[in-house]
Amino acid sequence: MDQQKTLVTLTAQTKPDKDVGRPDNEPMSDVVNRPAVAADLARIVEIYNHYIENTPISFETEPHDVEGRRAWFDGFATTGPYRLLVVEVDGSVTGFASSATFNPRAAYSTSVETSVYLDPAATGRGIGTQLYAALLTELDKEPGLHRAYGGISQPNPASNALHERLGFRHVGTFREVGYKFDRYWDVARYERELAGGERGE
Ligand SMILES: CC(C)(COP(=O)(O)OP(=O)(O)OC[C@H]1O[C@@H](n2cnc3c(N)ncnc32)[C@H](O)[C@@H]1OP(=O)(O)O)[C@@H](O)C(=O)NCCC(=O)NCCS
Numbered sequence: 282m283d284q285q286k287t288l289v290t291l292t293a294q295t296k297p298d299k300d301v302g303r304p305d306n307e308p309m310s311d312v313v314n315r316p317a318v319a320a321d322l323a324r325i326v327e328i329y330n331h332y333i334e335n336t337p338i339s340f341e342t343e344p345h346d347v348e349g350r351r352a353w354f355d356g357f358a359t360t361g362p363y364r365l366l367v368v369e370v371d372g373s374v375t376g377f378a379s380s381a382t383f384n385p386r387a388a389y390s391t392s393v394e395t396s397v398y399l400d401p402a403a404t405g406r407g408i409g410t411q412l413y414a415a416l417l418t419e420l421d422k423e424p425g426l427h428r429a430y431g432g433i434s435q436p437n438p439a440s441n442a443l444h445e446r447l448g449f450r451h452v453g454t455f456r457e458v459g460y461k462f463d464r465y466w467d468v469a470r471y472e473r474e475l476a477g478g479e480r481g482e
Pocket of ligand 1: 332338396397398399400403404405406407408409410411431432433434437438439440442443446
């Protein structure tokens with residue numbers, strides 16, 4: 282990813298719309314959503330590895346090392362369909378959201394697969410909603426993009442609610458499609474229309 286370009290976009294400063302459990306005398310966090318840069322990769326890997334190793338939320342089973350994840354990182358850009366954003370809370374990278382290839386066959390290129398992961402200590406405060414909304418705002422501006430899809434292993438009420446809040450609808454559930462931690466897991470598919478992708482109309 283081109284670091285020069287990434288520094289200038291998507292740096293709107295926002296605050297969480299919820300601050301559950303915050304003591305009255307504690308200042309609100311500064312929350313900044315921005316494109317990822319190479320220096321963020323180690324933290325992104327650390328956050329994602331937590332979910333690989335401890336949960337069925339990711340269907341990957343082996344943790345990544347930073348060097349091994351560099352090719353994945355290089356597949357994102359600050360324009361076009363494949364984006365990688367991070368959220369900084371008080372200056373620390375606390376989560377990431379991505380849009381990636383939905384299916385490598387050419388006719389699927391108008392669709393993307395989206396996902397979002399926060400540091401588990403940062404969940405439930407509105408940060409995921411802001412980060413995912415920032416990603417979708419960028420994707421809505423992208424000509425040629427028509428649909429975004431999320432795949433959510435069940436149960437995951439926070440992710441289901443997040444997708445529904447941001448305009449996705451549940452289009453079906455693959456039953457027992459994955460096997461991890463000695464059992465099968467269902468995956469709910471969520472679909473959202475993207476604004477920029479109308480073709481032939
Ligand atoms: C899913 C995730 C990104 C949501 O971000 P978040 O900051 O925790 O969620 P928010 O506080 O923005 O809340 C989003 C919605 O989820 C609901 N929610 C949050 N935590 C919840 C919980 N533990 N149980 C039920 N609903 C919950 C909120 O009420 C809100 O719904 P609403 O808009 O209808 O009120 C975050 O929890 C996370 O990283 N989870 C682990 C990784 C993961 O599941 N990623 C998604 C993979 S598909």
